[in-house]
Amino acid sequence: MFKKLAAVLVLLLGSYTTTYAGLQIYIAPGLSYIDVHNNSNELTFQGLDPRFAVGVGTLTLGMFYFALEAFANPIHPMTINSQANELGQNIKPSYSYGASLLPGFHLDDVISLYARAGIIYTRFGQLHTTQGGLQLGVGIETIFGGPWSGRIEYTRSLWRHYDGIDNMYANVGTASLLYYFC
Numbered sequence: 001m002f003k004k005l006a007a008v009l010v011l012l013l014g015s016y017t018t019t020y021a022g023l024q025i026y027i028a029p030g031l032s033y034i035d036v037h038n039n040s041n042e043l044t045f046q047g048l049d050p051r052f053a054v055g056v057g058t059l060t061l062g063m064f065y066f067a068l069e070a071f072a073n074p075i076h077p078m079t080i081n082s083q084a085n086e087l088g089q090n091i092k093p094s095y096s097y098g099a100s101l102l103p104g105f106h107l108d109d110v111i112s113l114y115a116r117a118g119i120i121y122t123r124f125g126q127l128h129t130t131q132g133g134l135q136l137g138v139g140i141e142t143i144f145g146g147p148w149s150g151r152i153e154y155t156r157s158l159w160r161h162y163d164g165i166d167n168m169y170a171n172v173g174t175a176s177l178l179y180y181f182c
Contacts, residue, residue: 022182023056023058024056024180025055025056025182026055026178027054028051028071028151028178030052030053030175031050032049032073032077032174033048034048034077034172035171036091036168037091038091038165038168038169039169042085043083043089043090043168044082044083045079045091045093047081047082049078050073051071051073051176052072052073052074053069053071053176054070054071055068055069055102057102063105064103064105064106065103065106065112066101066104068100068102069102069118071098071099073097076093076125077092085165089165091124091168092125093124095122097121098120098121100118100119101118102114104141111140112142113139113141116139116155117136118135120132122157122159133158134157135155137153138154139152140152147180148178148180149178150177151175151178153174153176154171156171157170
């Protein structure tokens with residue numbers, strides 16, 4: 001899947017060589033509020049989760065933006081609320097990582113809108129499994145000045161059925177501070 005995302009990004013970036021603005025490499029530490037459920041809502045988890053991302057993107061035709069981003073939530077999230085089932089199982093994630101394609105466009109010189117489509121791998125420690133899933137989202141980015149900008153985004157992550165627990169999903173709100181190297 002990662003190879004497919006990379007191939008799509010290369011094709012998109014390569015097709016706009018006449019107005020190519022150069023690659024921008026960035027890092028994006030942030031904080032996420034995660035709200036994880038299974039379809040029957042017998043299992044829930046809400047918490048705060050630190051996030052780190054690194055990406056590369058480019059501006060084309062003066063207004064379209066394409067980026068490829070790798071991200072990780074490397075540590076146990078801080079629990080706000082958790083509900084286990086009758087077997088004592090919970091769906092608190094231990095860590096997660098993945099990659100996303102971020103197509104977007106600039107509204108003006110300061111504000112950009114973007115979408116997120118990617119894959120996520122999440123370790124559910126008490127379930128003793130790492131689940132692969134799909135991630136879709138939308139966000140807004142604003143430039144603060146120089147190499148600094150900020151993002152706020154909503155993401156929905158979806159994981160498949162696992163061992164008697166119906167499909168799991170997460171609603172995630174993330175605020176990130178970005179630093180562009182180029």
